[in-house]
Amino acid sequence: MAIRGERGALAIVDPSGQTPAALWTAAFDPQASSDTEIGGVPSYLGSLVVAPNGREAALPSLQANIGEGAFLKPGSALEFDTTVRAVVSYFDVVAGAEVAEGRKQFDGRGLASAAVYSYFGDYLFVATRGARSVERIDRFTGAESSSLIDVGFAPQGLALSADGRFLAVDAYLARELVVYDLGEFAENTPPLARLPIPSVEPLAPQLLQGKRLFNDSLDPRLSQDGYLACAHCHLDGDSDRQVWDFTDRGEGLRDTISLLGRAGAGDGGIHWSANFDEIQDFEHDIRGPFGGSGLMSEAEWQKGSVASTLGDPKAGLSADLDALAAYVGSLTEERRSPHREADGVLPAAAELGRALFESPALGCKNCHSGPRLTDSGWIDPGVPLLHDVGTLGPGSGQRLGGALTGLDTPTLHGLWHSAPYLHDGSAATLHEVLTTRNFGDLHGVTSGLSAAEVEALVSYLLCLDGQID
Ligand code: HEC
Ligand code: HEC
Structure with a gap:
């Protein structure tokens, strides 16, 4: 542990x-x-x-x-x-x-x-x-x-x-x-x-290739001198639950995000600041911080605005980069929350929490909407919908090297295994997200809740694992 x-x-x-x-x-x-x-x-x-x-x-x-x-x-x-x-x-x-x-x-x-x-x-x-x-x-x-x-x-x-x-x-x-x-x-x-190892290969060839690329650091296209692989922070597609200082990437302190259930770009903008719009954009991390030579050919990389994260699409330009994206996209399953009853139903406290979550007075669903509990999306090509919920601090840094005006609404599925919380990991518990880290009710109206109501809301959030009951 x-x-x-x-x-x-x-x-x-x-x-x-x-x-x-x-x-x-x-x-x-x-x-x-x-x-x-x-x-x-x-x-x-x-x-x-x-x-x-x-x-x-x-x-x-x-x-x-x-x-x-x-x-x-x-x-x-x-x-x-x-x-x-x-x-x-x-x-x-x-x-x-x-x-x-x-x-x-x-x-x-x-x-x-x-x-x-x-x-x-x-x-x-x-x-x-x-x-x-x-x-x-x-x-x-x-x-x-x-x-x-x-x-x-x-x-x-x-x-x-x-x-x-x-x-x-x-x-x-x-x-x-x-x-x-x-x-x-x-x-x-x-x-x-x-x-x-005698078993029938469960993965289609493209997914097996993508999974190998995700887990490998020896291939010099992926990483210089063997150090960095996607899996070194996302073993089995999950999060290492660490907070990384990505300030030099034009971002800031960033809590690792689990990829499970997100189906690649299935939840809209990628990363806390929606600075990527397709999984193939990880070519930027590979060529930059990983020191790799890249999966894409130099000629493709130089075309149009391909070498910009929100520029021309990179999908379809490299079979290996597409395989990596296909593997990340295949992570559609969430792990079952242990906070549910054995038969999968919500415990009574969580039912009470659900009613609070769904009540217009709290307003959670204004942003955590739809089956994936996020309104993440693009207002215009390259312009994401971001919200400032009062959580930005000095370590939050920038977005793509420019001003960070808000954050991409995260899904709330899988919270039970993703502590710490918020983009910079500044909340150790969900309780903190709803109380000490919610300033002036900018992040849902929670100041009027009793201690028991906050706990009920936390119980509901801990049960979210892909399905909305
Ligand atoms: C050094 C640790 C580290 C490595 C290595 C790493 N990641 Fe991440 N990953 C993070 C952190 C931290 C975040 C949150 C960063 C942010 O939002 O700006 C993240 C977020 C993501 C997300 C966003 C999920 C979402 O729904 O917004 C995806 C997808 C992802 N990583 C895929 C990858 C892939 C693919 C690789 C390999 C090319 C990789 N990661 C390598 C730490 C890492
Ligand atoms: C105005 C839009 C908006 C509203 C309303 C809103 N949220 Fe959020 N929520 C966000 C954004 C944006 C973030 C990311 C904030 C950050 O990382 O600093 C977030 C983050 C969270 C997180 C942390 C997720 C993680 O993975 O760390 C939780 C939990 C959460 N919200 C629950 C709620 C609840 C419960 C309510 C209602 C009381 C609510 N939110 C209302 C937009 C909203």
Whole structure:
């Protein structure tokens, strides 16, 4: 389990249930970025693995550099190599604490997804997801000693054979189990076997290609030096629930948005400021902050106003960019809210909240309208409908490098798994959105609500998961 913005947190549970669960934390790293390390918080924690001696444990993850950026620390705009980095944190099992100064950072890798110790515990093998590698760390010196490259798309699991000789890599998006002989561990060692994972491919070829592009950072068209993949902030299409400083992109502090249920551009303008109008516009992020050479040909990119986010359409100009957009567009399903009753109906408090939400006195539906609970749309080509609901602050920054006059109304589906709230993550809870962060009733008329009514409205909002009951 990760606790946003402060530390990575692991709940240690005693299977006998006798003692209360302990909480191990992987601390926020405050260091300034350099060529070899970045600060930030462990995010997307993998599975903890315990060394054969039982005294040390290793935790693979990504380090999200949410403490830097042009607004938070002038002069430290996030770059392709300072936004995220694959890391491994080590724990002293007896003390139940992270080993201070022990966190290992990897050059040219964005997300460490799995780890396994060698038979004697002298090495730790670490899979990196977007960069498609397996790293070998010498546990006596702490240093890296060689790596396997291009093991297959999106490696997300590692296992050692019982005799310690063979390493199996679950290359999830290659749909293969890739087996290496650990007697010959070097960059160009071919695997002993690539075993197809025997199942019928559920995705049509274009969607599989789009999903690979979404999850990959090794392809130099997508990212310079292997750091950034869409999945490194949107694993499984969801949000990492971090707030990123995108001030240097002409925007500002921005809370990551989940892509689930949004069907790509299905909810109208894209991003909090509606600065994009098609998923193919992510070519700008790929060529810009990711440092990639781009999926589109230079000739297409230079045509007309293609190289402007709200200019000529990019759809239909690159098969790979269209595949990426098709995959993001295929994310139409929301996850079922656990706040509903087991049979899916709204609990009584949420029913009361729904009546409040729908009442003209509160006015929520003036903007959160229709089945997707948003009025997002375009007044004129390139001119989005934005509302200033009193939430803009100094960190909100700009829109496309110009004035930010308001925000694109977000859908309210999926709120149960998307805290923190608001474009800049300035509300930790829905309660705050409706109370301390609603100034002068600019964001719906909530000042006259009793505490119980606010809680009822929150209960309703937490149940929204794609359908309107
Ligand atoms: C460094 C983290 C990070 C990476 C990498 C990243 N995103 Fe995002 N994503 C965000 C943040 C933060 C937002 C909100 C930004 C905003 O609104 O300006 C966002 C918003 C979005 C949205 C908006 C959803 C909506 O309905 O408005 C889409 C779509 C999206 N990202 C797709 C992608 C794709 C495709 C890629 C890869 C090319 C990608 N993201 C890479 C952090 C990231
Ligand atoms: C004038 C249009 C408008 C009205 C009326 C309105 N909203 Fe909003 N709502 C917005 C906009 C725009 C945002 C984005 C604000 C931000 O990010 O700072 C938003 C954001 C939200 C969020 C946070 C969503 C997220 O993903 O973080 C919630 C929750 C919400 N509104 C609920 C409500 C409720 C409940 C009401 C009625 C009491 C209401 N809104 C009334 C336009 C409106």
